[in-house]
Amino acid sequence: MGSEGVRDVTRLGRHGDWSGVRAVVAGFGVSGFAAADNLTHLGAAVVALDEDPEGKESKAELLGVLGADVRLGEGTTSSLPDETDLLVVSPGWKPSAPLIAQARARGVPVWGEVELAWRLRDNGPGRPAPWLAVTGTNGKTTTVQMLDAVLRAAGLRSVAAGNVGLPLVEAVMDPTPYDVFAVELSSFQLHYTDSLSAEAAAVLNIAEDHLDWYDGPTGMSDYATDKGRIYQRVRKACVYNVADPETERLVRDADVEEGARAIGFTLGMPGVGMVGVVDDILVDRAFIAERQSSAAELCTIDDLPSPAPHVVANALAAAALARAHGVPQAAVRDGLRGFRFDGHRIEVVATVGGVSYVDDSKATNPHAARSSLLGYDSVVWVAGGLAKGAHFDDLVETTRPRLRAAVLIGRDRDVIAEALARHAPDVPVIAVDPDETGTGQAAMTRAVVAAQELARPGDTVLLAPGCASMDMFRNYADRGDAFAAAVRGLTA
Structure with missing residues (x-):
């Protein structure tokens, strides 16, 4: 037994005796559901917690039938249940989260889904x-x-x-x-x-x-x-x-x-x-x-x-x-x-008027955007979104000779604009204000139209945002789809 009545689970594997193990799964996304589901099948008493119930009700109902206790909604992750032998956290949970701090203080092991697997x-x-x-x-x-x-x-x-x-x-x-x-x-x-x-x-x-x-x-x-x-x-x-x-x-x-x-x-x-x-x-x-x-x-x-x-x-x-x-x-x-890329990774959407339009929406940080930009000789760069605290100075310094122009969207577009002003002041920059467009699709359409006006035959209009997408889109795929739709609109 561990401290404060915590059962020792560190020696349990797939064929161990999980019956009676009190496992809490924090986060009920894809990996959290997989962890909760399989721990339940192994015989553990599972409590699954998530602050955001959207889109998770049907899986919660299924696990409930199997015997898990699923708690969704605001406040559900504020405190660790009194009797807990194991806390499994989904990716993205900061170590400073109260639930994790409580587990550490009580001697409860904290595993990610990878450790559990x-x-x-x-x-x-x-x-x-x-x-x-x-x-x-x-x-x-x-x-x-x-x-x-x-x-x-x-x-x-x-x-x-x-x-x-x-x-x-x-x-x-x-x-x-x-x-x-x-x-x-x-x-x-x-x-x-x-x-x-x-x-x-x-x-x-x-x-x-x-x-x-x-x-x-x-x-x-x-x-x-x-x-x-x-x-x-x-x-x-x-x-x-x-x-x-x-x-x-x-x-x-x-x-x-x-x-x-x-x-x-x-x-x-x-x-x-x-x-x-x-x-x-x-x-x-x-x-x-x-x-x-x-x-x-x-x-x-x-x-x-x-x-x-x-x-x-x-x-x-x-x-x-x-x-x-x-x-x-x-x-x-x-x-x-035989290998082929997934969508939104260096994907040529169309060639219009001698200009190639390439979707690399999966370039969600400056390092990825830099790699993408270095693959083309002359680029009108479509960028912006959530910068996640990153900086763009090295990217701009490295890729400056390849930049025909830049069109910026998203919440942290000014972070990129400031790096361009410092290191590539002669590169034309257009910033799309989301307040003037209303939706992510509308902003992307304006960005693509602006990029078309800036591009010359032989150029590449490259969506390599260098940022996450969730300020304006559901995910990077949604952002890439918006870019492709806007490009198709150029020839409509």
Whole structure:
């Protein structure tokens, strides 16, 4: 037993005795529902809490039938129920939240959904299926989806899960076992992990993001530290970005299993123990016996869905993780050759009057927007939204030669405008005032019309907002759809 009558759940796995365990799940979104549902099936007494009941009533009713106690509405998360053995928090809950502070004070373990999934993983006889895990400020989803495509090309039963695809708890509890998991993890998810031990893990990059969550003077350091948790207890390979020294530092600081290797990926010629690019060919000098003197071809840049540098980097990271798992070279080529982006990621919407209109609404922070801008020679940049405490000076300084003009929307458009005024004062800027437009669609339509007037044949009008979308849109997909609708309106 733990302190104050708290039952010790730290040794419980999928086949443990969960009956009588009093579990509280905070947050009733996709991952919260998966956690509450599966804990209920395991026999735990579950209380699920969420301040926002919108769209959650039907799932609450279903869990209620199964025996869970679901409490939705204002004030439901203000205090931890008196008898609690475990608190499972959904991503995004700040460590300073009263519910978490109360749990810590009472000796109640606080797990995220990822920690719960890791403890429940079990694919039947033999060892549990390994995790190949990816984090970073940008490129996580693309890299994990590329990795999943490569693993499938190798004939493995794989699934993209975590911060993309299936909730991890749902994935590990699937009655048909997976061979391997391709796992996307955010810093929020990693913050609440304690025992994760991935077979191989990658940190793609570290840049400003979520500084509204990681506030205070140590915010960036805390953010990087949480990202680095993905390397703890890695068993085979820690994959890092040669161009981002912070990722290599995180590898050096990690406490890994004996025999784990550091594997760099680079857009240049790779050294021994790296993957990289030689004459437009992606090559491996890490997982072949002859790595001291030669490199093995994995695929060509033409095999990828885009030659943009950040796409090549994502492919290299995915390839390194797959090779760490033992996937053959041909499967890397076949998986990457067949890979296609999800919507709203470098998606060409139309070409109108010699101008390309590209939707990269998923570029939700400055680092992602910078990568997107660097893929084009002359850009009318459509940007803005919720900046989440980030700054745009480095982005503007780096991309200034490519900027024809900028059209700014959203609540924090002035943050971008000020960076442009400081570092690119000759770049024309149009700011769309939402008070004059009324809706997100109307604002986006005005922005696209303004961009058309500024663009010249050969230019790209690029929606790469560098900001979150929720000030004017439901999500980044809704924002991208608004952009596409506005572009179609140009030819109507």
